[in-house]
Amino acid sequence: MSSRQLAPPRLPDPPQEITQIYMDDLVRTIQTFIENETNPGEARATKIVLTEMPTSDTGIEAGTLYMMLKFRYLILLYQTVCLVRDR
Numbered sequence: 900m901s902s903r904q905l906a907p908p909r910l911p912d913p914p915q916e917i918t919q920i921y922m923d924d925l926v927r928t929i930q931t932f933i934e935n936e937t938n939p940g941e942a943r944a945t946k947i948v949l950t951e952m953p954t955s956d957t958g959i960e961a962g963t964l965y966m967m968l969k970f971r972y973l974i975l976l977y978q979t980v981c982l983v984r985d986r
Contacts, residue, residue, distance in 0.1 A: 908932040 908931065911924045953965035 905932075905935055 908928050914921055953959055954967055
C-alpha cells in the first residue's frame with residue numbers, strides 16, 4: 900500500500916438507469932485510484948533501516964541496494980557502483 904496521503908476518488912453519480920458510459924466512467928475512476936494507490940511515489944527521509952538487505956547481485960533489478968563484504972553497492976542500469984564501505 901502506498902504511504903502517500905491520497906484522497907479517495909469521487910465516484911460518478913449513478914443515473915436512473917445504468918448505462919455503458921456510466922460503467923466506463925466508474926471503472927476508469929476506480930482503475931486510476933488503484934494505480935495511484937499502488938504507486939509508491941517519491942520518498943525522502945533522514946534515516947532508513949534496511950532489514951534483510953541482499954548480500955549479492957544475483958537476480959536483483961536495477962536500483963537495488965545490496966551489501967557484500969562490508970561494502971554497499973547500488974545496481975544501476977548496466978553497472979554496479981560501490982557507495983560506501985562499512986567500518
